[in-house]
Amino acid sequence: MTDFAHRSVLLDEVLDALEPRSGGVYVDATVGGGGHAEGILTRGGEGTRLFAFDRDESALAAARERLASFGDQVTFVHSAFGDVEAELRARGVDAVDGVLADLGVSSPQLDRAERGFSFGQDGPLDMRMDPSKGETALELVARLEVDELANVIFELGEERRSRRIARSIHEAYDADELSTTSDLRAAIHRVTGGKRAKRDPATRTFQALRMAVNDELGQLEALLEALPRLLVDGGVAVLISFHSLEDRPVKWYFRRSTQLVPLSKRPVIASDDEQRENPRSRSAKLRAARRLPRSEAA
Numbered sequence: 001m002t003d004f005a006h007r008s009v010l011l012d013e014v015l016d017a018l019e020p021r022s023g024g025v026y027v028d029a030t031v032g033g034g035g036h037a038e039g040i041l042t043r044g045g046e047g048t049r050l051f052a053f054d055r056d057e058s059a060l061a062a063a064r065e066r067l068a069s070f071g072d073q074v075t076f077v078h079s080a081f082g083d084v085e086a087e088l089r090a091r092g093v094d095a096v097d098g099v100l101a102d103l104g105v106s107s108p109q110l111d112r113a114e115r116g117f118s119f120g121q122d123g124p125l126d127m128r129m130d131p132s133k134g135e136t137a138l139e140l141v142a143r144l145e146v147d148e149l150a151n152v153i154f155e156l157g158e159e160r161r162s163r164r165i166a167r168s169i170h171e172a173y174d175a176d177e178l179s180t181t182s183d184l185r186a187a188i189h190r191v192t193g194g195k196r197a198k199r200d201p202a203t204r205t206f207q208a209l210r211m212a213v214n215d216e217l218g219q220l221e222a223l224l225e226a227l228p229r230l231l232v233d234g235g236v237a238v239l240i241s242f243h244s245l246e247d248r249p250v251k252w253y254f255r256r257s258t259q260l261v262p263l264s265k266r267p268v269i270a271s272d273d274e275q276r277e278n279p280r281s282r283s284a285k286l287r288a289a290r291r292l293p294r295s296e297a298a
């Protein structure tokens with residue numbers, strides 16, 4: 001039994017937007033523990049098909065177990081969703097009725113020290129969602145010049161003290177004192193001071209490095225750009241983001257698109273009950289859009 005405890009956010013709201021139906025074909029671009037996927041397959045009923053993507057093999061293993069009873073209704077794809085179009089084409093699928101992306105990392109990814117995402121527990125400076133390939137956070141820090149690292153921390157962490165933090169991280173690296181998440185946190189704290197408020201001052205820099213290691217904004221852009229081609233006429237895309245750097249591109253892409261129409265002007269947020277039960281849902285914003293019929297779209 002895989003131990004993958006992740007509570008899906010905005011589950012009813014996702015299903016109300018997607019309206020899965022029997023015979024429909026859907027993509028869960030971020031299957032994680034499979035909670036939303038299970039909802040889609042259950043609400044859609046027999047004959048619903050789902051392509052379940054995740055770049056993390058351990059998430060896919062958990063989803064495989066959870067969704068086993070749906071048999072060959074589900075196809076699991078170990079891939080980043082930036083390649084969703086090519087991966088679907090390779091499986092003979094040109095268009096789908098709905099796409100869901102629940103962005104960011106899952107609770108188990110954050111909780112497992114060895115993944116190196118969190119400073120809550122000490123682990124290697126890794127942060128790759130797909131540990132089978134690509135550069136780790138430590139390798140990224142080693143490769144970037146101080147100015148480049150400062151830009152990453154400023155842009156992806158919205159951190160004002162980015163230059164000083166970048167310098168401190170490089171100093172730790174040069175002194176062979178940077179190999180774990182605790183080392184990184186200590187290097188940041190040397191500039192910011194330790195945790196005083198609710199939020200640790202290292203949070204922004206950790207977010208920035210994680211987003212850079214996984215090219216999260218590049219992935220999001222590739223997915224958004226593929227949506228008009230991927231969706232059938234009337235098909236729906238649902239994106240859930242957890243901070244403004246992710247929400248902004250979604251909002252503007254939907255607003256400017258001549259092929260997708262947002263289902264609501266404002267993002268959908270979690271109910272008070274959900275926010276109380278699942279603190280992670282407090283920062284979630286759901287935006288959904290429908291593909292216009294090709295004959296009407298500009």
Ligand SMILES: C[S@@+](CC[C@H](N)C(=O)[O-])C[C@H]1O[C@@H](n2cnc3c(N)ncnc32)[C@H](O)[C@@H]1O
Nearest residue numbers: 008030032033034035036054055056080081102
């Ligand atoms: C918030 S969790 C999804 C939780 C899931 N909706 C559920 O109900 O359990 C996000 C998942 O997306 C995956 N992920 C993030 N970015 C990805 C990308 N670019 N391509 C594929 N998977 C990605 C992560 O590995 C993680 O498992």
